[in-house]
Amino acid sequence: MEQELQSVTLTSQALERLRQAILDGRFVAGQKLVERELCALTGASRSILREALVHLEAKGLIERQSYRGFTVALLDEEKIKEIFELRTILETQAAELFTQRATDEEITLLKSTFRKLEDCEQAFDLGEARQIKEHFYEILFDGCRNREIKNALSNVTDRIYFLRSQLMMDENRRSASLIEMKHLTNALATRDRWAARATSLEHLQAAEATILAQLATQRISQAA
Amino acid sequence: MEQELQSVTLTSQALERLRQAILDGRFVAGQKLVERELCALTGASRSILREALVHLEAKGLIERQSYRGFTVALLDEEKIKEIFELRTILETQAAELFTQRATDEEITLLKSTFRKLEDCEQAFDLGEARQIKEHFYEILFDGCRNREIKNALSNVTDRIYFLRSQLMMDENRRSASLIEMKHLTNALATRDRWAARATSLEHLQAAEATILAQLATQRISQAA
DNA sequence: ATTTAGTATTTTGTATACAAAATACTAAAT
DNA sequence: ATTTAGTATTTTGTATACAAAATACTAAAT
Numbered sequence: 009m010e011q012e013l014q015s016v017t018l019t020s021q022a023l024e025r026l027r028q029a030i031l032d033g034r035f036v037a038g039q040k041l042v043e044r045e046l047c048a049l050t051g052a053s054r055s056i057l058r059e060a061l062v063h064l065e066a067k068g069l070i071e072r073q074s075y076r077g078f079t080v081a082l083l084d085e086e087k088i089k090e091i092f093e094l095r096t097i098l099e100t101q102a103a104e105l106f107t108q109r110a111t112d113e114e115i116t117l118l119k120s121t122f123r124k125l126e127d128c129e130q131a132f133d134l135g136e137a138r139q140i141k142e143h144f145y146e147i148l149f150d151g152c153r154n155r156e157i158k159n160a161l162s163n164v165t166d167r168i169y170f171l172r173s174q175l176m177m178d179e180n181r182r183s184a185s186l187i188e189m190k191h192l193t194n195a196l197a198t199r200d201r202w203a204a205r206a207t208s209l210e211h212l213q214a215a216e217a218t219i220l221a222q223l224a225t226q227r228i229s230q231a232a
Numbered sequence: 233m234e235q236e237l238q239s240v241t242l243t244s245q246a247l248e249r250l251r252q253a254i255l256d257g258r259f260v261a262g263q264k265l266v267e268r269e270l271c272a273l274t275g276a277s278r279s280i281l282r283e284a285l286v287h288l289e290a291k292g293l294i295e296r297q298s299y300r301g302f303t304v305a306l307l308d309e310e311k312i313k314e315i316f317e318l319r320t321i322l323e324t325q326a327a328e329l330f331t332q333r334a335t336d337e338e339i340t341l342l343k344s345t346f347r348k349l350e351d352c353e354q355a356f357d358l359g360e361a362r363q364i365k366e367h368f369y370e371i372l373f374d375g376c377r378n379r380e381i382k383n384a385l386s387n388v389t390d391r392i393y394f395l396r397s398q399l400m401m402d403e404n405r406r407s408a409s410l411i412e413m414k415h416l417t418n419a420l421a422t423r424d425r426w427a428a429r430a431t432s433l434e435h436l437q438a439a440e441a442t443i444l445a446q447l448a449t450q451r452i453s454q455a456a
Numbered sequence: 457a458t459t460t461a462g463t464a465t466t467t468t469g470t471a472t473a474c475a476a477a478a479t480a481c482t483a484a485a486t
Numbered sequence: 487a488t489t490t491a492g493t494a495t496t497t498t499g500t501a502t503a504c505a506a507a508a509t510a511c512t513a514a515a516t
Contacts, residue, residue, distance in 0.1 A: 241468095241469065241470090242469075242470070243469075243470085276470095277470065277471050277472080278471080278472080279469085279470055279472085280470065280471085298477090299476080299477045300478070300479095
């Protein structure tokens with residue numbers, strides 16, 4: 009009677025793999041996604057692949073032009089500012105909600121996850137650090153007790169996430185980022201509503217400034 | 233050389249029609265969407281239809297279970313509260329941004345659109361009133377100068393929009409709603425940042441309360 | 457050498473066929 | 487009469503074939 013194991017379809021697998029490939033920065037921003045090539049790459053048929061492409065288009069991760077196919081979304085300075093404005097609205101609010109709604113267990117978990125992040129950064133284990141950072145934010149967003157906010161935030165972070173792999177953070181920015189997150193963690197752990205908003209905002213503004221600076225540098229080197 | 237007229241594909245047409253059908257409340261919440269039936273209804277082939285379905289699923293308007301197809305998303309009280317919490321965050325912010333960024337032309341347009349809305353309400357032209365209300369909000373969201381916020385708001389309003397057609401607003405609520413919007417319009421037109429937030433919040437909370445009350449009534453009548 | 461017009465190839469859009477799972481149906485067993 | 491097991495039908499998942507548009511290529515004209 010029951011069918012607990014929801015059979016994983018090829019479509020859902022292809023979708024997740026394609027999404028991950030884009031987030032990992034395996035395509036250059038603006039790059040054309042040729043269906044035949046993706047089929048060869050993934051072994052999936054066109055119908056499977058197209059469902060994945062249409063899904064990612066609806067989420068805004070890729071773009072589509074009729075009879076010209078899909079391309080990885082290209083972000084200019086204006087778009088990045090818009091995305092960050094939206095992200096800031098949501099993420100500062102998420103931080104505030106966390107202080108009001110997270111369980112004590114979640115706070116403990118958040119603190120221990122941040123300590124792990126510190127260890128990884130000290131050991132220069134950057135790949136691992138990235139994963140832990142994602143986990144940190146997952147705990148934070150779950151603590152809001154609002155899946156809609158979490159989902160909206162995921163959409164918006166996905167769309168700028170792949171920039172990470174294309175522009176490298178330097179040592180200064182990495183240590184500054186860690187300090188900002190330490191302040192955020194403290195504010196969240198003590199359930200300090202306004203400090204949570206403030207530290208979250210600080211971190212977001214610094215991240216945005218870094219990305220915009222990197223983008224300007226890239227543009228100059230491309231023009232040369 | 234140029235191909236300005238972007239040829240409208242059958243897929244994009246089917247997507248828009250299906251989306252509109254859902255927003256118009258032509259399917260009951262929770263209803264199964266059988267592909268064959270939709271094909272017969274729209275005259276589209278399955279491949280066309282499926283692209284539209286996958287797109288709408290990615291946007292959260294419909295849901296999917298493997299080998300069991302698509303259903304119109306079913307909203308319980310908790311989900312509605314979550315959606316409204318997100319919408320409130322975005323829409324109050326949008327109102328504030330409008331006061332800072334809208335052009336004088338947009339303010340003039342907003343005011344005249346609100347006057348049209350008043351006329352329709354007085355004439356009991358409800359269908360027309362609904363369209364004008366949508367236009368009012370489009371002007372408001374455009375005035376934010378942030379397409380990301382506008383898009384996120386569209387997604388979130390789409391998901392609760394079809395409730396409108398299933399639960400009828402009574403006369404009291406309609407006139408109260410109009411007064412709230414009058415206050416909002418005044419705040420926006422005078423570029424009063426905090427009043428815009430406050431009146432927007434007031435309107436949203438009243439709308440949420442109405443929907444939740446209606447939902448409770450429906451549940452009782454269904455149980456009987 | 458560069459442009460241009462025409463043709464060939466590739467790519468996307470669309471329809472359909474087949475496979476696998478879910479559901480509806482039937483008849484036997486209690 | 488109700489449950490249960492087995493079978494038929496429907497529905498979704500997946501692969502592929504054909505059509506239409508875009509792109510790449512070729513050769514003629516200036």
